[in-house]
Amino acid sequence: MLRLIGLELRMVLRDRAALCLLAVLAGALALACLSGMALIQSQAEGRATAQVRQSEAAEQFRERLADAALPPEEAILSPYRLRSVLIAPLPVLVDFSAGRAAIDPYATTVSMRTSRDTLFQRNGLENPEMLMRGGIDLAFVVVVLAPLVLIGMLYGLFAADRDSGVARLIVAQAGSPVRLIGARIIPRLTLVVLPIVAAVLVQLAIGPDIAGRSQAAAVWLLVAALFLSFWAACGAWVNSLDIGAETAAFSLVALWALITLVLPAAFSAIVQASYPPPSRFEQIATARAAEVASTEVYENDHPEIASDEFASRLASIRKTWEVAQKVEAATAPIDRRFAAQLAAQQRFAEALSWASPALVAKHALDQTAGTDAATGQRFRVASEAYLTAFRRYGGGFVARGAIMQSADDAQLPRFSWSPARPLPWGRIATLLALAAGLLALAVRRFARLRPI
């Protein structure tokens, strides 16, 4: 068997078309590595900037609280001078699977004036044109490109022998061609998987040292290998049918287009039609109407420049706090409806995704990398919960009319969130079952071939 594999390997390496495909794969992997490096660097820099801002804000606030010379009419405004920067940890494999990393916010600043709908208002400066066109990452290479490269090397696995009449000779001389098929698949699959393994090792070597990164990379590679095995099994199964090389090529390309392009597009349309998110515009309008309804009496947005007196400044921030609470109460139902609709959309999309192995693999890769939709959503939820706690803390001083002291700083809620990293075992099992099932079907069909 090993000699057969070696022979096949030499044949593949002499095939110019196969070498061309492998060169395209290698080029795409190199670009994916570069792209991943740029993304992880940008994400790390953004977090570092946020971290600096957080440290500065905390330091300034500590100094303010420790300033014994601060007059009461200024000190009473302290809750409205308080800032807290929320930062999500760097996704463990963001340079492997960009997922939603370029779209979802990973840091934001919270103050007493922040509300749920303005929590992430200052994100989204990425070039929409780039987001729309999408870049290349290792996950894209694994899910979209590598299967086609594999198809290009596997479509004539046995069907080409059928076309040339050699198939009869093989069956007549060697009986079942199962060993031959195995010997043909193994080097081709290895030649596609190996460059991906190399790219993963390069990323691990040059990337940052994040806890759990190597283990996540191992799982990520397992998903990639299983997905490509699924395509190898598809190639074997299609070749086990009584068809020629052209029909095999057509069938495999059509299957690839169906799984990779058509089904995800159709699912996207179904999800959008079944669970359209409630209107963001309506959310904005409702919040504004509630704000006006809560401020029938004149509200001053600049208590510090409108008055120098303690009592009027306290009254002003109490009014602001009261308005904020009323706006929150008024918008809470629409926010809840929004969250529920999005959660339903996500559940439905997730359920549909099981019907496309490409989506199963993509979700598994993104989930392992920590760049999936669910992780982004969990950060939003954690940030909203923190915002509530933060405002309750600051609002308590406003309601009591108390001046914040140095000792109160210790009571300030701290944002500490780290994403749960559930491994995609269900999806891994699905890919394994699909690959094994298709391979078993192919082996059965090949084993039944009899000399004519």
Added chain:
Amino acid sequence: MSIVTAIIAKDLRELRRARRVFAMALLVLALGLTALATSYVRIAAYESDRAATNVADRATWEAQGARNPHSAAHFSKWAFKPLTAQAVLDPGIAAFSGSAVWMEAHNRNPAVARPIDDQTVILPSGDFSVAWVLQVLMPLLVAVIAAGCVARERERGTLRLMLASGVGELGLVRAKLASIGAVTLLLGGAISAIGAVAATGAGPVDPAQLVLWLIAYAAFLAIVVAVSVAVSLRARSSGQALMVLAGLWLFAIILTPRAAVSLAEYAAPAPTSEKFWADVAAAKESYPSPFADGMEAFGAKVMAQYGVTRLEDLPVSFGGLQLEEDERLGNLVYDQQFAALFAVYARQREWLRWANLVSPLPALQNISMALSGTDMPHQIAFQQQAERRRRALVTQLNTDLIENGAGADFDYLAGPQLWAEVKDFAFSPPSLGATLAQLWRDALILLIWLVAATLFALRSARHLAGEGR
């Protein structure tokens, strides 16, 4: 009937009978129509939602009661971006760009409410739309149809018969181009025509824009047809032709545009949101605020201007003047920072253009999005116009405070008359002339591709020389 016509008729008959081609064509057609229907519903819902929000928000604005103009400037108004009817055909960057800008005092806010934020499914290859079907799926379908158009004749031995009939190499190529072109025209034309009708039904459409859009797609699909026929002419077998065409499709349609994005982001990296806003904050802190360290100098300047020696003697609101001066200084910062950001976007687009060397798709995408009003220049125009409206609105409110708030400053209250005078935001999209002016390079690139692909197909006829003997 000439031999060329007979070959075309034979090819069309064969394609009609090819069940797998027929099934694929039906699938592409169904997907095109689904994309059209979903886009139509989405845009109709968006526009009715936008109109309702504008009306509701106008009512809220006018009913805000007596308050200080600056308090109203903080509450301010929102600018909501309209979607063009042509977005039914190509939503472009609409899903990835913000559609609402809060035009508040002191701050130039980014456009928010990106549909992608509320969308859980991100497709592995572009957003689902009619444009996507025509740009991505149609070329694959054309490749499948065309792969065997000459190569299969060669395999069967009918190619020799055809050439022996006196059709000539060029005549055969023309016949094959015509038959594959006819099927492509039928399918692509059906999707485009239904799309054009749907766009017309979705709202006012500039017919010139629509015609140019259709011409661009016709040119793109003609390139695909020419290249596909050329590959079939040169391939040894139809299987080989199919694999080469699938490879070319993967390279030119899927890989190259994305590779260009990765390169563009690497070569011209955009600042992170964190860095951008940190720079804005630092720049704003660097100027002498008329409310803090610059107050004394500003007060002296204002007193000199009005010929008084005490701020209390000013015939206007000093607070209002401070606010307006603060806006002026802040606007300088925003002009500088946003100009730098948009310059990075422009550099990224220039990098993207290099991809046209190996694929005509980026050029087509630029033309398609621009003519649909869903490209980056339209988005930037929206953000710039919203910013101009913000400044006009804030200045209008500050002016009222300056003129009527002398002595009262932040205790001065304006009423419904002022709120009624404040205009709503209305977006004026760039004119067709302005749009075309920035598209000439993309149009030229598409034209060069078309000429090159046609020449490639005709030159490939040489590979038939000797086959008729």
